[in-house]
Amino acid sequence: MSANFTVSDLPFDKEIVDIVDYVMSYEITSELAYTTAWNCFIDTIGCGLESLEYPACTKLLGPIAPGQRVPNGVRVPGTDYELDPVQGAFNIGTAIRWLDFNDTWLAAEWGHPSDNLGGILAVADWISRNKLTKSQQPLKMRDVFTAMIKAHEIQGCIALENSFNKVGLDHVILVKVASTAVVAQMLGLDRQQILNAVSLAWVDGQSLRTYRHFPNAGSRKSWAAGDATSRAVRLALMAQVGEMGYPSALTAPTWGFYDVSFKGKQFAFQRPYGSYVMENVLFKISYPAEFHAQTAVEAAHILYAKLQEMDKSSEDIAEIKIRTHEACIRIIDKKGPLRNPADRDHTIQYMVAVPLIFGKLTARDYEDDVATDPRIDALREKMICVEDVQYTKDYHDPEKRSIANAMTITLKDGTVLDEVAIEYPVGHKRRRAEGLPLLVKKYQTNLARIFDGKQLEEISALTLDYEKLSNAAVDQVMDLLVKR
Numbered sequence: 001m002s003a004n005f006t007v008s009d010l011p012f013d014k015e016i017v018d019i020v021d022y023v024m025s026y027e028i029t030s031e032l033a034y035t036t037a038w039n040c041f042i043d044t045i046g047c048g049l050e051s052l053e054y055p056a057c058t059k060l061l062g063p064i065a066p067g068q069r070v071p072n073g074v075r076v077p078g079t080d081y082e083l084d085p086v087q088g089a090f091n092i093g094t095a096i097r098w099l100d101f102n103d104t105w106l107a108a109e110w111g112h113p114s115d116n117l118g119g120i121l122a123v124a125d126w127i128s129r130n131k132l133t134k135s136q137q138p139l140k141m142r143d144v145f146t147a148m149i150k151a152h153e154i155q156g157c158i159a160l161e162n163s164f165n166k167v168g169l170d171h172v173i174l175v176k177v178a179s180t181a182v183v184a185q186m187l188g189l190d191r192q193q194i195l196n197a198v199s200l201a202w203v204d205g206q207s208l209r210t211y212r213h214f215p216n217a218g219s220r221k222s223w224a225a226g227d228a229t230s231r232a233v234r235l236a237l238m239a240q241v242g243e244m245g246y247p248s249a250l251t252a253p254t255w256g257f258y259d260v261s262f263k264g265k266q267f268a269f270q271r272p273y274g275s276y277v278m279e280n281v282l283f284k285i286s287y288p289a290e291f292h293a294q295t296a297v298e299a300a301h302i303l304y305a306k307l308q309e310m311d312k313s314s315e316d317i318a319e320i321k322i323r324t325h326e327a328c329i330r331i332i333d334k335k336g337p338l339r340n341p342a343d344r345d346h347t348i349q350y351m352v353a354v355p356l357i358f359g360k361l362t363a364r365d366y367e368d369d370v371a372t373d374p375r376i377d378a379l380r381e382k383m384i385c386v387e388d389v390q391y392t393k394d395y396h397d398p399e400k401r402s403i404a405n406a407m408t409i410t411l412k413d414g415t416v417l418d419e420v421a422i423e424y425p426v427g428h429k430r431r432r433a434e435g436l437p438l439l440v441k442k443y444q445t446n447l448a449r450i451f452d453g454k455q456l457e458e459i460s461a462l463t464l465d466y467e468k469l470s471n472a473a474v475d476q477v478m479d480l481l482v483k484r
Helices: 014-025 031-051 085-097 113-132 141-161 172-186 191-203 220-240 257-261 276-280 291-309 326-332 348-358 374-380 389-396 429-450 453-463 466-471 474-480
Strands: 317-324 383-387 405-411 420-422
Touching (some): 014 141, 031 085, 031 141, 031 276, 085 220, 141 466, 291 317, 291 405, 291 420, 317 348, 326 348, 453 466
Parallel strands (some): 317 383
């Protein structure tokens, strides 16, 4: 077979062109987007550090070949690894996502835009270290923030009107596409090369959602985003050395993405790419819980306190009614056995039962030693979820984007507690002023899991100062985050 291929002169699909023109040409002018990207960065790094306490996560990290260290390699926060950019992206991305505690975007498709930081940070560190060997200036963290804003925007804007879960595909497809575009631009690829790279991301095989749902819910959901963002880095590097693209990757009759994987439908778009998604992203601050349940968990904590005041406990409960939105029912309303932590943190009944029994919900509460408490399953059986049509409408309203849940408890003696209804979780833009101090506290707690003494002080002093961090060299920040 010939090694030479004729490059197609067909025009690229408009959807691909729009992504590439955005990453190459759009100037981010929103200071809110940049400061939110800073908040997102520290929170996302903190989530990755907390994950390092879990052997199920750390066993997947490190180099492909044990003991391998790559010259000028990517650092992984909280470890001493030095990796190639593809494996570095997998490591950072997997740690970020493991505990389901990083930021969220909810629309027709949901997802976690900060998953893209795995590829962005790995490539930024790798570029910076290799620039230094040539006496060139490394990238600044401001460059990382710009890439984050654009990756958030690509993933989030496609998600606004297009449901991948309804055709059985996992949302990490959007992580792969967004990461491919932004890391290709960071690597200095020209327009044709970035078009090629993004088309490869759409042609690539896509992850099925089977690992998020009964009866197959499992730990792949915790490393799927790391896999997607690392795949993006690989595709960008392939395009950089001349790998061809596929102009009608989406629209080709019979063989394109739309016909093969999207039931023949084309994407719909609510708005052009800008900085909307980063400005409106949802932070998970209070609870490591699937986001559709965040307000339900908050309501459960309020009702737990009420039960305590009445000298009652979860064992006095006869029924729990949860008014919620359609997406919550479709994704996390589950009956029957829950086989592992990945299953439990995507079940609203479990996430509500734990705080009603113990007055708390942490990542540890999804582990087997807690889940075997018979009170949890007994309480789950007393819960019913019903759709509130207005909640569903407000969930999709671009001016609201609420994630509402309302909870009513009936006791065995017939007493009905006042309903607790919460429309917006603490991490929502509408509660941003309330949430940011808690976000910083969450980050500081996670830093202290890994670092102490002078190193902890140095990391805090730099990363909690927006101006200093924005102007810091990427490699220096990553060196500071290495476990010594």
